[in-house]
Amino acid sequence: MSTLAWTDELVLNQPELDHTHEEFVALLNRYGDALDRGEDALPAFRELLAHTEEHFAMEERWMAATGFEPENCHSSQHAMVLNVMREVVRYADDLGDREPLTIVRTELSQWFPGHAEMMDAALVYTMQQRGFDPKTGECRDPAASALTASDAGTGAPREAVSACGSTTCGH
Secondary structure, X not given: OOOOOOOXXXXXXXXXXXXXXXXXXXXXXXXXXXXXXXXXXXXXXXXXXXXXXXXXXXXXXXXXXXOEOOOOHXXXXXXXXXXXXXXXXXXXXXXXXXXXXXXXXXXXXXXXXXXXXXXXXXXXXXXXXXXXEOOOOEEOOOOOOOOOOEOOOOOOEOOOEOOOOOOOOXX
């Protein structure tokens, strides 16, 4: 049984991010399959956590390079998800409690599509607008990520990006 299917609805047309997201879904399913077979799912979950840490770090670098505020709701959501995932590992390691492994499977499979469709789509849009190349880490407009860059030739300072694309947090 698949925990989450990789579908066209998850594709953001940003190759590096789509590849990373497809890997996330595959690892989530591998961990879910271990649960379904009654196996110890902790090793697969640790692999998912390591991938998610790298995945989110990549997005954080991209947000910084494209002018997102350091404290933004997209980053906050990453921090919350990683905290929960690390707590699942802590419960398993320190308390011998495997129950959170079964709970977080459902939570992650329900959370991820909305995160990709709103927050990651907003990141991709910003990357496109600022001409950001994720392979080089540079923007076509070198001043695009600078908070002091002029906005659209008006001479007004460019605002840092604080919006995440979600309607749930008011940004």
